[in-house]
Amino acid sequence: MSNLELHTNDKISQAHKDLRQTFLKGTTLPLEFRRHQLLQVARLAQEKQEAILSALEADLGRHPVEAYLPEIGPIVASALGAVQCLDDWARPENPHISEQWRSNWNTTIHKAPKGVVVIISPWNYPWIITFGPLIGAIAAGCTVLIKPSEHSPACAKLMQDLVSEYLDPRAFRVVQGAVDETAHILSLKWDHIFFTGSTRVGRIVAEAAGKNLTPVTLELGGQCPVFVDGKNTNLSLAAKRILWGKQQNAGQVCVAPNHVFVEKEFEGKLVSAFGEAAKSFWPDGALDAKSNLARIVNKGHFKHLQSLLARTKGLIKGGKTEGLRMEPTFVHNLNVPTDDVLMTSEIFGPILPIISVNSVDEAIENIRSGPTPLVLYVFTEDQEVKNKFIQQTQSGQLIFQETFGQLAVPEIPFGGQGDSGYGAYLGKYSFDTFTHLRGSIDVPLIPEVDAAMALKYPPYNPGSEAFAKYNANLPIPDKSQS
Template identity: 50%
Template sequence: MTMLKYTPVSEVEPTYKQLSNTFHSGATLPLAYRRKQLLQLARMIQDNIEAWEAAIFSDLAKPKQEVAMAELGPVVSSALLAADKLEEWNEPVRPEVEAWRSSWDTTIYTVPKGVCLIISPWNYPYIISLCPLVGAIAAGCAVILKPSELAPATAQIFADLIPKYLDPNAYAVVNGAVAETSALLNLKWNHIMYTGGIRVGRIIAAAAAKNVTPVTLELGGKSPVFVDVDNTDIEIAAKRILFGKQQNSGQLCVSPDYALVPRHKKAEFIAALEKAYKAFYPDGPLAPTSHIGKIINPSHHARLSWMLKNTKGKIVIGGQIEGDKRIAPTVVDDVPLDDVLMEDELFGPILPIVPVDDVEHALRIIRERSYPLVLYCFTENEDVRQKFVTRTNSGTVTFNDTYSQLAVHEIPFGGQGDSGYGTWNGKYSFDIFAHKRGSTNVPIAADPDMGLRYPPYSDESYNVFAGAVRQPIPEA
């Protein structure tokens, strides 16, 4: 196991000051500088693919196909997209204005927020660290990245490679645990992005509030999947749900957390899951050929194992436990709403099946719970689809698949309510680190036309300005 070298707490503030000096010098502002850093970030991935794969395998035993598909590939694509779109994203916008203000040179400038902090998690450390970093670089910010100490090999490779490829005066890595993170949070940032659990999210938000610092929080939650068994291909639905569930052994913020399945075809859905299970893992779920990763640490493994032992539901697929490292993808049938599996986000390879009477019953269950990060629904019925769009709330709503919405950089990714606030992904990653700065330039020569606004006020001047109050209102 990799021994992570923590950043001395005494170095945190000097590093912050160095980045602040760099930003205020204007060094990060030229688009040519930003483009170079973005392309260097992409090269950092391509030049060291095997090292990145080995680091995350050490921490999570994540198979390299998942690393390419969901970690490194999207980072390279994101960096190249941002490099290509720099001019477009940073171009000043001149909105259409009313005629009487047409000479005011009304402009919206896109400017960097400043020195920013990204605190990233252990489960998808590359994409959730580096894609937001891409957005911050493109916006012209300076950044400190704080990776999770729970994934020491990946945290260490960030510390080793980022200074070699990016400008070390503008981009730095701070490694450590509570003490180091606390030292970071004592500083005044221009934006903080945090991905993780709601308990720490509240701590981050409270620390940011002391300095009125804007925050992006991605906090996960229990993301349900409804299977409209009368209006979907049950076998495809089961295969796609199992695929999403087994990614990173269920340690994924958008993993389908539990399935809401109408009772009258629940047995058919379970049979479809069994068929997909045998196809995915012909030699068994914990065989080397199955590429099932490990649970992050023994304490999390023990938590998941305890829940499987104490659920009121019935294990119908999987359930095998290997030491304190792995758990087979497991399906638990007839799980009641007050079950241990339904209390918190599972963050593991367990899929509870909650029987429902119909779509209305499923909608009631969803609405009675905190807003999830994503809501999944398998249906080809347009009325059902519209019910999920208009009568539920979630960060994202995805139909007829799981997990793949993360590949769509044209839509925002983020939570709502308890699952977080703020969004990133593609240009949205740029937007969170950029400030839209409105500007006007009112001509000195226009002053004779502005005489009525100056004191002393009169009935004539009042009537001119009160005209806006009295303008006609159309019928609804």
């Protein structure tokens, strides 16, 4: 939080008031305004990429590959994609309705912006997790307050500077704050709150939003389990893809594989495969100066990870540290059920427990017994096993044969379920998140139309009752056909 000047509650309240006035004036409604702001977002990320790289290096020690691939590139692509699709997304829809009303009721669904929204984003992927939803809010026609994390101060300060430089300050503001300032933000009346962070803080956000009946999107992460079907998958490739997902930002990402289930007979082979994958990634060791492995965000979280390794009952392979960097560490010989410290909450670091099970069904049962994960990863070529996970488990996303890469596909929604949050975004789903579907009918005030509805008016008679009963007595197929 060093060198990060926090906003006073009065300034935050004034920003909220200004954004409300801008929205009420209709400034953000014209599609041309939205297009221009979306293009400005793309220009911001493209023209200031070196500054963004420097900020990510300062806060997280992030290599440029892990800045361009998940953050800078998707911002540019998403903003340009929204510009291209904006007319289609914003166009009113005429739904298919009952034939009796179809000819003259002019039934329409209007795409109305929700209004004044706030995006509270985390430190681990500060740019894409801020600008991903921001792109949807701009496309929807909302005004936006952004509250970046105080734990990535270089990114937070740069974000404030760039948003004020590139975007219309009447409609888009960045404020800086920690716990107290965030509590004040949550006490204000918003038309939508978009929060990404821990489940613990997510509950606080949801409770605060409930006081104002404010709709919320919660992206909370949680434990993302992996199942490796040793009989029906390439263990070497599976280990390589799992480790790739785990080492992104040193495991500090909500979609990182949290722990791996594998049948007992394949546990040793999988542990060896992870070792070979690590050697291929970092020939001179993961902590070598050229390894490009990101660091742990702060001393507190680093000590927490060290404490987990000190208290686990499993066998540790790895665990070396240097400064705030920790090499990817595999912990095996953990049997289910387990009360091991590594399984009590999301690890959020480069530690990967490997848990042996007797069968696919046992793995599924253990996944079902825990909190609903944000992502469930399954490595198998067996369609029957895939179907079991599709039909018998719940998760925000279900990904086969890959980790982390699903975020490169904006055509599918990204979001949690239950303990891992609710609501979704990416692509059109970001636009939908900040859009109210406003249903409308327009019934002509002419006698011919009114005559068709005459039976709804008092005084009621037998014909009125028959009219009212029509839908209640629609034919239902015979039981033998159901």
